[in-house]
Amino acid sequence: MGIFENPTLATMAARRSVSKVGPGAPGDEELRELLAAVTPVADHKSLRPWRLITLRGDERLGLGRALDAASGTERKDGEVNTKPLRADLLIAVVARHTENHKVPEWEQHATAAGAAHLLELALWAAGWGVMWRSGLAANAPEVRAYHGLDDDELLMGWLYVGTIDPKFKQKLAASKRGPLDPDRFLGHLPGSGK
Template sequence: MASRRSVSKVGPHTPTDSEIARLLAAVTPVADHKALRPWRLLLLRGGDRLRLGAALDTASGTERAPGEVNPKPLRAELLIAVIASPTEHPKVPAWEQHATAAGAAHLLELALFQAGWGVMWRSGVQANAPAVRALHGLDDSELLMGWLYVGDIDPAFREKLAASNRPPLDPAPFLGRLPDPTPR
């Protein structure tokens, strides 16, 4: 896990749908109060990426010349839309289910990276704009958490990753104790 890195430029080769289905087994251990599985994934390939680009343009009010397309969804041959899909439950609030969906996406990201694929989780201010939500078929309770851009890793970049000596995170700013209970 400590060696995982986001790969912003991925190559054209991608895992098959069946490979992704097998990797989903890695998502099983995600913290999921009441086992609601409050997430779903959509695989976007080919023309679906062009449709996403058009929806993003609609959301941002961008007009392009005829034949010109939004290049952002074309940065990878495979995008995996991550959707938090909460269920009404008296003991599990929506925010907790959103956290579970994010955890599931991150575990899938780790599984893809471990299997040799480059992954970059991208989102943006238009992710939940009406045109983008409609394209993904979201209902009112769902939240589009972004897309995993997936592809192969350039061998030279893979060597650079392997040689990286990025220092580990300093835990001090992230660990603490409860405040002193004595009144001031």
């Protein structure tokens, strides 16, 4: 069996970031189901150094205000930062560092990033579009306070989740874009003779 005949690998190979998602989003119950595919993420010492925060409805407006405060942006009365309104659901990805002499902080952050990417794949497989967005203000004091982060936590960005426009699906289906050349990423130790 070729690797792309395998449905899991085919889903992984087909996944794309969807920069403009449509209205609608999975509910909390569907997210709980999808998280069953995420929790086995590689996690040295099973520290579970990550958590997710969902933002829906007016919570997204609060994020817009926090982003404006972080950047020093002042808006006219009634105007809001519309960036968080690009999706009906934002999922904040939070890396939580636990002191452990065998698992450095960078490795725990890698676990959190791995969990976020697995969630992207699970959402894609379930038919949802996702775009992982971050930015320089993600860990500004105002944004951290809005999310209720502790000192040992890092906001790694937000997954913007929504529907996929049928035209975008057609474009993907017609795409001839193949996988990247694996030799660009796969190497051997110096002096190995390969």
